[in-house]
Amino acid sequence: MTNRIFLSPPHQNGRELPLIQEVLDSNYLAPVGPMLDRLEAEMCRVTGIPHCLAVTSGTAALHLALRHLCDHRSRQDPRPPIVIAASLSFVASVAPAIHLGCEVWFCDAEAESWTLDPIQLSHALSEAKAENREVLCVLPTDLYGQACDLAAIHGLCDPAGIPVLCDSAEALGVKREGPDPWAQIFSFNGNKIITSSGGGILASHDEKLIAHARKLASQARENFVHYEHREIGYNFRMSNLLAAVAVAQLETLDDRVSKRRQIFAGYKKRLADVEGISFMPEANWNTCTHWLSVIRIDPEIFGADREKIRLALEAENIESRPVWKPLHQQPALRQLRMFGGRVSDQLFNEGLCLPSGSQLTENDQDRICEVICK
Numbered sequence: 001m002t003n004r005i006f007l008s009p010p011h012q013n014g015r016e017l018p019l020i021q022e023v024l025d026s027n028y029l030a031p032v033g034p035m036l037d038r039l040e041a042e043m044c045r046v047t048g049i050p051h052c053l054a055v056t057s058g059t060a061a062l063h064l065a066l067r068h069l070c071d072h073r074s075r076q077d078p079r080p081p082i083v084i085a086a087s088l089s090f091v092a093s094v095a096p097a098i099h100l101g102c103e104v105w106f107c108d109a110e111a112e113s114w115t116l117d118p119i120q121l122s123h124a125l126s127e128a129k130a131e132n133r134e135v136l137c138v139l140p141t142d143l144y145g146q147a148c149d150l151a152a153i154h155g156l157c158d159p160a161g162i163p164v165l166c167d168s169a170e171a172l173g174v175k176r177e178g179p180d181p182w183a184q185i186f187s188f189n190g191n192k193i194i195t196s197s198g199g200g201i202l203a204s205h206d207e208k209l210i211a212h213a214r215k216l217a218s219q220a221r222e223n224f225v226h227y228e229h230r231e232i233g234y235n236f237r238m239s240n241l242l243a244a245v246a247v248a249q250l251e252t253l254d255d256r257v258s259k260r261r262q263i264f265a266g267y268k269k270r271l272a273d274v275e276g277i278s279f280m281p282e283a284n285w286n287t288c289t290h291w292l293s294v295i296r297i298d299p300e301i302f303g304a305d306r307e308k309i310r311l312a313l314e315a316e317n318i319e320s321r322p323v324w325k326p327l328h329q330q331p332a333l334r335q336l337r338m339f340g341g342r343v344s345d346q347l348f349n350e351g352l353c354l355p356s357g358s359q360l361t362e363n364d365q366d367r368i369c370e371v372i373c374k
């Protein structure tokens with residue numbers, strides 16, 4: 001059997017070990033320390049966002065931002081506040097909102113970018129207004145390295161004073177136009193473009209948010225010598241040791257993004273003339289990282305559906321994955337309100353994520369495309 005080709009495995013650059021050694025030498029084997037400070041400063045530089053907090057995961061970063069909003073609700077409404085989120089996303093986008101007792105409403109994706117459709121968002125906001133409901137935030141996702149349309153989303157949210165919390169777990173390194181959201185999260189999970197094996201970042205221009213989140217992430221300990229707690233927090237701080245891995249990996253972020261884009265172009269070149277196969281579009285407001293290269297298969301024209309292709313790849317020891325199953329279709333979330341749905345349902349039925357790791361070779365891509373076309 002040939003070597004397995006994974007979907008998006010970690011890619012070490014050799015700087016990890018020296019920086020881990022630096023942490024071991026410092027003896028800061030704790031969720032505080034100079035490497036964490038360095039990571040946060042580095043993420044401020046990379047993102048251009050002035051305040052960054054390193055935590056245990058992207059999910060934890062979302063949880064902290066939402067908790068901050070829940071703690072600062074402007075209305076005293078016995079009904080739960082609403083979080084309007086993209087349906088075409090990973091469940092982690094909305095799990096924290098549900099844990100915090102919010103009501104999640106979903107919006108479909110738009111065909112041009114596969115990210116949250118501003119038209120469906122405008123319907124959701126109108127419905128919330130008509131029902132006099134409080135919208136805690138809008139939570140779009142930057143999907144597979146593609147930036148959502150923040151200009152359009154802000155155009156709808158700003159007049160109503162609704163904050164935008166952008167789930168950029170999959171999109172570190174994307175170059176986008178448009179305003180920065182109120183807050184943004186990134187993931188360093190093992191399958192991401194760079195990794196710390198597990199970890200995340202909450203980034204914001206809102207200094208008060210980051211200060212509060214920093215405190216909440218450390219069991220909400222007050223600034224006293226003894227242990228004093230005026231609110232209940234979490235143990236969400238990233239380890240200083242793992243921060244070394246992220247700092248090391250960030251040094252080669254630009255290379256990794258170029259490589260992922262090159263891989264996407266490589267699939268396009270090889271599959272361009274195959275009838276029934278198309279590609280995730282690149283929206284004109286961003287330079288997508290193509291964290292994952294995603295194709296779309298029209299079974300009528302191609303003669304096989306995406307599951308048949310996935311199984312053929314698996315038989316050759318090649319990992320691929322269907323596009324996210326829309327969250328409004330998940331058994332645990334099906335009862336929640338949904339605006340539109342046709343686009344994300346079709347993308348789930350027809351979309352396939354191909355191996356996209358930055359160590360993928362030309363030969364690997366030849367092998368993958370041969371199986372697809374067989």
Ligand SMILES: Cc1ncc(COP(=O)(O)O)c(C=O)c1O
Pocket residue numbers: 056057058059060089090092093141167169170186187188189199200
């Ligand atoms: C869209 C999206 N949101 C949130 C997350 C959660 O990030 P983490 O795994 O770091 O908690 C992920 C991926 O893992 C993701 O793909």
